[in-house]
Amino acid sequence: MWNWFHKLASPPHFYRLAGIFSPWMLWSSLILIAIGTYGGLVLAPADYQQGEGFRIIYVHVPSSYLSTMIYALMAVTSGIGLIWRIKLAHAVAASAAPIGASFTAVSLLTGMLWGKPMWGTYWEWDPRLTSELILLFIYFGYMSLRASFEDISKADRAGGLLAVVGVVNLPIIHYSVIWWSSLHQGPSIKKLDAPSISGDMLWPLLLLIAASTLFFGALLLYRVRAEVLDREHNSRWVQDLLGEMPGAG
Amino acid sequence: MTRLSAINLTLWRGPNCLFEELSFQVDAGSLLLVRGSNGSGKTTLLRVLSGLTRPETGHVEWCGESIEKTRQTFGAALAYFGHADGLKADLTVTHNLEFSAQLFGQSGEQIPGLLNALNLSQCAQLETRYLSAGQKRRTALARVLMSDAALWLLDEPVTNLDAAGREYVEDRLHAHVAGGGLAIAATHEDIRITSESPDEIFLGDGA
Amino acid sequence: MNLSRFFAAIVRRELQIAFKRWGDLASPLMFFVMVASLFPLALSPQHEMLRNLGPAVLWIAALLATLLSLNALFRGDIEDGSMEQLVLSPYPLALAIFGKTVAHWLLNGLPLVMLAPALAVTYYLPVEGVRALSLTLLIGTPTLSLLGAVGAALTAGVRQSGGLLALLVLPLMLPVLMFGARATDLAGSGEQITGPLYLLSALLLLALSLLPLASAAAIRISLD
Numbered sequence: 001m002w003n004w005f006h007k008l009a010s011p012p013h014f015y016r017l018a019g020i021f022s023p024w025m026l027w028s029s030l031i032l033i034a035i036g037t038y039g040g041l042v043l044a045p046a047d048y049q050q051g052e053g054f055r056i057i058y059v060h061v062p063s064s065y066l067s068t069m070i071y072a073l074m075a076v077t078s079g080i081g082l083i084w085r086i087k088l089a090h091a092v093a094a095s096a097a098p099i100g101a102s103f104t105a106v107s108l109l110t111g112m113l114w115g116k117p118m119w120g121t122y123w124e125w126d127p128r129l130t131s132e133l134i135l136l137f138i139y140f141g142y143m144s145l146r147a148s149f150e151d152i153s154k155a156d157r158a159g160g161l162l163a164v165v166g167v168v169n170l171p172i173i174h175y176s177v178i179w180w181s182s183l184h185q186g187p188s189i190k191k192l193d194a195p196s197i198s199g200d201m202l203w204p205l206l207l208l209i210a211a212s213t214l215f216f217g218a219l220l221l222y223r224v225r226a227e228v229l230d231r232e233h234n235s236r237w238v239q240d241l242l243g244e245m246p247g248a249g
Numbered sequence: 250m251t252r253l254s255a256i257n258l259t260l261w262r263g264p265n266c267l268f269e270e271l272s273f274q275v276d277a278g279s280l281l282l283v284r285g286s287n288g289s290g291k292t293t294l295l296r297v298l299s300g301l302t303r304p305e306t307g308h309v310e311w312c313g314e315s316i317e318k319t320r321q322t323f324g325a326a327l328a329y330f331g332h333a334d335g336l337k338a339d340l341t342v343t344h345n346l347e348f349s350a351q352l353f354g355q356s357g358e359q360i361p362g363l364l365n366a367l368n369l370s371q372c373a374q375l376e377t378r379y380l381s382a383g384q385k386r387r388t389a390l391a392r393v394l395m396s397d398a399a400l401w402l403l404d405e406p407v408t409n410l411d412a413a414g415r416e417y418v419e420d421r422l423h424a425h426v427a428g429g430g431l432a433i434a435a436t437h438e439d440i441r442i443t444s445e446s447p448d449e450i451f452l453g454d455g456a
Numbered sequence: 457m458n459l460s461r462f463f464a465a466i467v468r469r470e471l472q473i474a475f476k477r478w479g480d481l482a483s484p485l486m487f488f489v490m491v492a493s494l495f496p497l498a499l500s501p502q503h504e505m506l507r508n509l510g511p512a513v514l515w516i517a518a519l520l521a522t523l524l525s526l527n528a529l530f531r532g533d534i535e536d537g538s539m540e541q542l543v544l545s546p547y548p549l550a551l552a553i554f555g556k557t558v559a560h561w562l563l564n565g566l567p568l569v570m571l572a573p574a575l576a577v578t579y580y581l582p583v584e585g586v587r588a589l590s591l592t593l594l595i596g597t598p599t600l601s602l603l604g605a606v607g608a609a610l611t612a613g614v615r616q617s618g619g620l621l622a623l624l625v626l627p628l629m630l631p632v633l634m635f636g637a638r639a640t641d642l643a644g645s646g647e648q649i650t651g652p653l654y655l656l657s658a659l660l661l662l663a664l665s666l667l668p669l670a671s672a673a674a675i676r677i678s679l680d
Binding site for chain 2: 457461462465469472473476477532535536537538540541543544545546547548679680
């Protein structure tokens, strides 16, 4: 087990393996996304309360889910990188951050688009939207901190520490926001979720969540591959690799 | 067995390799000089040996154990004279040294004598912001000299010293080594403590 | 020297240095007062509105003043090399960092707590509101110092780090702000605030137990 782990963490091995897996993951995720989108936009009936507007959950829910999941992944890989000093783990965390920030932004945007017909305004200080906004700030903080270091191993360790501190804070922030909004004396806010969802609405949603996760996995592998090449550009195996490529060297 | 061992140290700074697979050891009662041109990584090597900078590969052992695992024991055995003086500009020379004495677990009664020997008595009550570069350096040296640490890591210990100060430092270094201490000094000048020249390692292309 | 005397020595030295630099101590406080007085000037000095805004404005001003004072927390020590000496000393670095953070709170947080009631009066907060403001600041500002210390340690080696520090620690400070300002608000309208006070205390305990370790780890990274 440990041996397998170490072999995977070796950059050339990972580079090769990721190169084999990533196209498969990308294409299968795209096909699944197409099926799910068809199911969600065409097959599923309109919601009796929210009408056609509810269909935005097929984008919103997967991206909200991924926005948190990716941060958790960053914290775990950063922890692994800090404790066992595995550079590849740091490379994964660094590559995941911009993807996570993008999903967070998509989740915010779709939430706002949904809000316009439902709340009559693009922005409502709803606890979920607020948490999502704070999460976006945290992603920006992580990326800016990394960018401020020239030395990549310092950026890895500083960013990793911040990711770990942040992941302890995220639940605290989330529950504070819920507590804070429960004190609001505003109009009762309808939450952006589907508590009693029918079967033909549900399966495209679940499929899309799975497909987006797969899509994220493929994107991550592509990004980590590029990151690994960049970090190891001085090493023998990258030089050999470049030598094999037509037109290089 | 009191011994500092560097094992397979490799460190890159950007595109430059400062040292690769560097191994050596320093035993009780010896002095090692680290030589090399400016920018060859002398200071960085001392920082790696102290544990401040983490090498890319390899590790440093003190008495047979990795210094990252025995930080407190190693810290108690180490006096570090770095590139920066480590003095608070707003405190007087004496206050600065008294704080260091506290860290070393000492009363600080030898401070006046040390200041005298380093030709600093006249600025004992001066805030270190008013000191010249050489005087600050000597104040920082006083901290090393008053510690009873077994290992001295010294970055350019005799630069900015006059002939008398230099002789005093060499004498103290000799006494430290003769008493079973270890010292590693990064220097671009010669330091002689006995008739025979000490061990040296060269960094970079300078030979 | 045992650990508690080491801790005391660190705090004493910080205070000794700070008292030679009155200007550095006073400017975050002046900032606090000025931000708080900007709002009545920019809005309008209606008692009703100021009473409603007061808890939030005073808490935000305190938060920003803390942030302002944090930037220099470790910078000087790293530049003059005293941090190297602390890192290499045989004592736990987290304890030294904790000592510095405690000194930071004594020099910056505590004066804010003491100054706040005077400003609360200019916002016409009722007595219960003033009391709640002092109490929440007293429990909340140490957490802010501890959180800020992590950010200051992470950015200590970075140039132009003021904005970065704010970006890193403000989201983490939000729960303290929300509980503190809300509790002050609630107390002003005569409600019980034991709940948020317990939550603020819980946050402080959590911060006390974990954050000095994180700051120490961050300092080691910044020095590398």
